[in-house]
Amino acid sequence: MDKIQLGEFIKSIDPDLEIKDGKQFTEVLVPSSKLHSLATQLKEKEEAQFDYLFCLSGVDYGHDLGVVYHLRSTIFNHVVVLKTRTSERENPQLDSVSDLWKTADFHEREVYDLLGIKFTNHPDLRRLFLDNSWGFPLRKDYVDDINIVTK
Amino acid sequence: MEEKVKNITTDEQQEYVINMGPQHPSTHGVLRLVVSLKGEIVKNVQPHIGYIHRGIEKMCESITYPQIIHLTDRMDYLSAHINNEAVCLSVEKALEVDIPDRVKVIRTIMSELTRIQSHQLWWASFGMDLGGLTCFFYGLRDREKILDIFEETCGSRMIVSYNCPGGLMYDIHPNFQKRVKDFIKYFRKILPEYDQLLTGNVIFHERSKGIGKLSLKDAISYGITGPSGRASGFSCDVRKHEPYSAYDRIIFKEILFTEGDTYHRYVARIEEMWESMNIIEQLIDNIPDGPFAVKMKPIIKLPEGEYYQRVETARGELGVYIISDGNKNPYRVKFRSPNFVNLSVLNQIASGFKIADLVAIGGSLDLVIPDIDR
Numbered sequence: 108m109d110k111i112q113l114g115e116f117i118k119s120i121d122p123d124l125e126i127k128d129g130k131q132f133t134e135v136l137v138p139s140s141k142l143h144s145l146a147t148q149l150k151e152k153e154e155a156q157f158d159y160l161f162c163l164s165g166v167d168y169g170h171d172l173g174v175v176y177h178l179r180s181t182i183f184n185h186v187v188v189l190k191t192r193t194s195e196r197e198n199p200q201l202d203s204v205s206d207l208w209k210t211a212d213f214h215e216r217e218v219y220d221l222l223g224i225k226f227t228n229h230p231d232l233r234r235l236f237l238d239n240s241w242g243f244p245l246r247k248d249y250v251d252d253i254n255i256v257t258k
Numbered sequence: 259m260e261e262k263v264k265n266i267t268t269d270e271q272q273e274y275v276i277n278m279g280p281q282h283p284s285t286h287g288v289l290r291l292v293v294s295l296k297g298e299i300v301k302n303v304q305p306h307i308g309y310i311h312r313g314i315e316k317m318c319e320s321i322t323y324p325q326i327i328h329l330t331d332r333m334d335y336l337s338a339h340i341n342n343e344a345v346c347l348s349v350e351k352a353l354e355v356d357i358p359d360r361v362k363v364i365r366t367i368m369s370e371l372t373r374i375q376s377h378q379l380w381w382a383s384f385g386m387d388l389g390g391l392t393c394f395f396y397g398l399r400d401r402e403k404i405l406d407i408f409e410e411t412c413g414s415r416m417i418v419s420y421n422c423p424g425g426l427m428y429d430i431h432p433n434f435q436k437r438v439k440d441f442i443k444y445f446r447k448i449l450p451e452y453d454q455l456l457t458g459n460v461i462f463h464e465r466s467k468g469i470g471k472l473s474l475k476d477a478i479s480y481g482i483t484g485p486s487g488r489a490s491g492f493s494c495d496v497r498k499h500e501p502y503s504a505y506d507r508i509i510f511k512e513i514l515f516t517e518g519d520t521y522h523r524y525v526a527r528i529e530e531m532w533e534s535m536n537i538i539e540q541l542i543d544n545i546p547d548g549p550f551a552v553k554m555k556p557i558i559k560l561p562e563g564e565y566y567q568r569v570e571t572a573r574g575e576l577g578v579y580i581i582s583d584g585n586k587n588p589y590r591v592k593f594r595s596p597n598f599v600n601l602s603v604l605n606q607i608a609s610g611f612k613i614a615d616l617v618a619i620g621g622s623l624d625l626v627i628p629d630i631d632r
């Protein structure tokens with residue numbers, strides 16, 4: 108499917124979703140409550156078959172925390188980008204997609220480690236690189252007086 | 259006495275846990291594997307990583323784009339040139355700069371030389387993991403020849419930093435073409451020796467065939483790319499699917515197998531060395547004339563937006579995801595590193611095999627630890 112067909116296809120799954128035509132890929136802004144059901148449909152519907160999650164990144168947007176999912180279909184070779192956000196900074200929670208794509212297991216642990224986003228239903232959510240005494244370094248409000256020199 | 263015997267039988271049925279690493283010759287760096295064993299059989303492998311986590315993604319947020327290139331060398335230091343290229347390509351794509359043909363061709367040749375030297379070092383250490391010490395000397399001896407070419411042209415042997423946004427740091431050395439051709443001539447004779455030494459070895463076959471099988475479905479689900487993924491039949495070569503630099507103008511084949519065991523991950527890399535030599539031979543006599551770099555603005559600012567660039571490193575697909583807010587520093591940079599993803603499959607494919615096979619499986623995934631930790 109090309110970008111336009113892909114946009115129409117996602118509209119047919121859920122007409123409320125906001126679809127942005129990015130420079131490279133079709134981008135879908137998903138509310139965090141709908142994320143898992145949309146991801147399941149994108150993976151399992153026969154005309155989509157997004158079976159390869161090639162990148163999962165956590166982003167601190169300043170006010171919100173978010174996660175960006177880059178999905179590709181190895182059969183049709185089309186790409187879609189899902190973006191979800193949560194405005195909760197104290198105890199941010201999102202649904203895990205590690206039951207759909209196993210690669211999400213490590214990626215989500217990394218996001219949890221560096222941004223502090225908790226993934227519900229994750230099989231083994233522990234910190235990956237750092238120990239528990241650290242804060243969440245990739246957040247924009249992270250302060251480290253010793254190692255980060257601010258001008 | 260009777261009680262003692264009883265205890266022994268219960269102990270044999272118990273699982274016990276040992277640490278492999280952080281300092282262990284077969285983990286190729288500071289990787290700690292917590293291995294649950296039942297007798298000699300591996301039941302579970304949990305990788306513990308982060309010993310050399312430097313926070314490269316965080317560092318990138320406070321430096322400029324040309325500076326980021328020098329950090330990417332330090333991720334996968336064996337694919338340093340290809341990592342540099344990934345950042346350069348995404349900056350060039352964002353600014354819509356047209357790159358001279360000369361740059362594209364030189365970048366491709368350098369990338370393939372990088373791939374060969376990376377596979378040579380892998381072959382050397384993989385042989386050593388399995389007890390063949392000669393491989394180590396053969397592999398490193400031939401790798402020196404490529405590093406000498408790098409030294410002459412880039413000024414550095416491993417951490418080359420030869421790319422910059424808009425082209426290359428400096429033009430190739432006048433000897434470059436001759437030395438590369440000499441190397442190809444030499445290595446075409448030497449590579450069959452690798453096969454004689456290890457590929458046809460019966461002990462090697464026993465230790466690698468059928469060990470650590472990875473199915474196609476799992477390879478896609480875990481996102482295993484590079485030769486490890488292609489050995490399972492996952493067609494994931496970025497050079498074929500999304501050609502960058504000069505890959506769209508040359509003929510080469512993607513190495514694919516369906517077996518997905520340790521042996522075929524090995525053969526895939528050996529075949530890739532042949533394929534890389536073919537690519538270099540197609541280009542080395544046809545380096546177009548022209549400038550070696552486009553003049554860029556002294557301060558590079560990317561337009562607001564998001565950019566994703568994939569390249570094929572020696573170990574798989576490297577993705578660079580840049581979010582820019584229009585400043586000279588990126589807002590967020592994410593490196594989708596191939597080793598980080600490839601490591602996640604270790605538990606899946608090593609469970610059920612013996613602990614000696616874990617060494618073979620780990621070696622066949624070709625892990626580079628700084629790329630996992632970033």
